Amino acid sequence: MLVRAVSSQPTNSRSLDDQRISRRRAVALPVFLPLLTLKPSPAVAAPLVTNKEVDNASSPYIQELLRRTDEKKDERKAARLNDYYRRNYGDYFQFMDGSNMDNSGINAETQKQIKAWLKENGIKPSGE
Template structure:
């Protein structure tokens, strides 16, 4: 259990114990014995219900993670393309711009497909 879950459970337990003790004192009109069966049963029941409530939180997290995984799988191709384009822009733009000067001196018939692709890429990403 996470530390947040433990903190919530501890705070809930303390609050419930104080509330149960004060209600029991009001009903009996005297301070209850800490070992009475009703007090122990009440505390155990409250602790059990608090424990069950805290175990339901990971289920909602699991559902949320599954939702995000599904969305990620649906957009995988688009995201991969964006990452690749970002990589090219960060790492090759300076190199392609440097090559641009030598490529512009060549005539269109002398350019290879790769060199034409570099010029097209530079026009799109300026």
């Protein structure tokens, strides 16, 4: 009589491969996990180098920057003011130009200045 031994494990080749891989992982995990968690200790770490403070009075570079800033200060202030006027008063002056100026009591000299300002800033007077 012929007796065949029956294995409790499946004979599927894929499941055997999975078992081998899981065994490898089980062996590799305790070996590599400590390596991944290693960090340099504070005693080994390089000390941080902070930037040195520069004395404004003795640094020629800082003195040059301050000089250039002071030279252009008035120019920049005038440019900001002109931009403010152009954005906020252009529509008003354009509206006032024309028949509204005559009715509002604005004198002739001021009317000429408003028209010159409109031309200077590239805004078409309302009469044109």
